[in-house]
Amino acid sequence: MLFRSLGGVLAGKIGETTSTNVTAITSGGSKANIESMEDGDVQIAFAQSDVAAYAYRGTRLFDEKVTNFSTVANLYMEQVQIVTLNPEIKTVADLKGKNVSVGAAGSGVYFNAVDVLKAYGLDIDKDIKPTYQSFGDSVEALQDGKIDAAFLVAGAPTTAVTSLAATKKVYLVGLDDEHILSLMTESPYYSKNIIKKEVYGTDDDTTTVAVGAVVIARDDVSEADVYNFLFGIFENLDEITAAHAKGAELNLNFAVSYSAVPYHKGAVKYFGEKDLNVVGK
Numbered sequence: 001m002l003f004r005s006l007g008g009v010l011a012g013k014i015g016e017t018t019s020t021n022v023t024a025i026t027s028g029g030s031k032a033n034i035e036s037m038e039d040g041d042v043q044i045a046f047a048q049s050d051v052a053a054y055a056y057r058g059t060r061l062f063d064e065k066v067t068n069f070s071t072v073a074n075l076y077m078e079q080v081q082i083v084t085l086n087p088e089i090k091t092v093a094d095l096k097g098k099n100v101s102v103g104a105a106g107s108g109v110y111f112n113a114v115d116v117l118k119a120y121g122l123d124i125d126k127d128i129k130p131t132y133q134s135f136g137d138s139v140e141a142l143q144d145g146k147i148d149a150a151f152l153v154a155g156a157p158t159t160a161v162t163s164l165a166a167t168k169k170v171y172l173v174g175l176d177d178e179h180i181l182s183l184m185t186e187s188p189y190y191s192k193n194i195i196k197k198e199v200y201g202t203d204d205d206t207t208t209v210a211v212g213a214v215v216i217a218r219d220d221v222s223e224a225d226v227y228n229f230l231f232g233i234f235e236n237l238d239e240i241t242a243a244h245a246k247g248a249e250l251n252l253n254f255a256v257s258y259s260a261v262p263y264h265k266g267a268v269k270y271f272g273e274k275d276l277n278v279v280g281k
Contacts, residue, residue, distance in 0.1 A: 017232045019224075020229060046213055050190075071216055072264055073258075075255070077211070078154050080151065087171055096128065099128075100130055109152065165200045175207055180209055234255070256271050
């Protein structure tokens with residue numbers, strides 16, 4: 001099963017409190033997670049909410065529909081973070097002509113970059129000099145002065161950015177309300193989000209957009225295992241929050257808010273016991 005850094009905490013708590021065992025492993029991101037699930041290599045995975053929708057509908061990153069999975073829960077928000085060490089880059093418009101990392105080619109981050117740049121009238125191929133790098137490579141390239149800025153999409157604080165901020169003055173490029181509204185009108189997967197200045201030691205809070213981090217599961221995962229997965233998380237939120245800051249963002253109402261992919265039968269059962277109705281397959 002696939003998880004990000006929060007996954008180890010969740011996996012441990014699920015194993016401690018239910019009969020379901022979860023092994024947390026690292027992965028290559030949302031698209032890779034969905035492909036691994038389709039191949040049967042993993043059973044449960046994290047994915048950006050927009051990428052899961054693209055897979056289910058067979059658009060953007062996916063040439064064909066991938067429909068053998070269901071939603072388990074929407075967990076927390078992953079912010080679109082535009083990171084730079086250059087204080088002169090203050091807005092997305094300032095990225096014009098700059099060397100910018102836009103995530104791996106064809107990744108969810110890449111399409112987030114496409115969307116944000118488009119909202120500001122910028123074309124990713126014509127108006128910036130794009131490079132295609134992972135989080136770690138992007139941060140290293142920033143530190144070495146090889147790029148001017150990098151798009152990262154992950155829950156803040158993001159380890160790679162935190163490490164960079166420990167040695168360099170980090171700046172986050174914010175989005176204004178007018179362009180956020182334009183972006184949200186084009187795509188319902190985005191929502192306005194604030195990254196507090198304390199997160200990376202920036203001078204001010206940064207306004208950006210975010211997408212959900214949704215947990216998905218193969219349809220053939222048992223109802224009991226998905227039920228236990230949710231039980232292990234939502235019946236132990238205090239302990240999870242004590243172990244990982246993201247735990248504070250987990251709540252039942254957000255968990256049932258994803259509508260692009262129907263919910264797994266185990267999720268329908270668990271949330272139904274909480275008097276929360278979700279659309280199942």
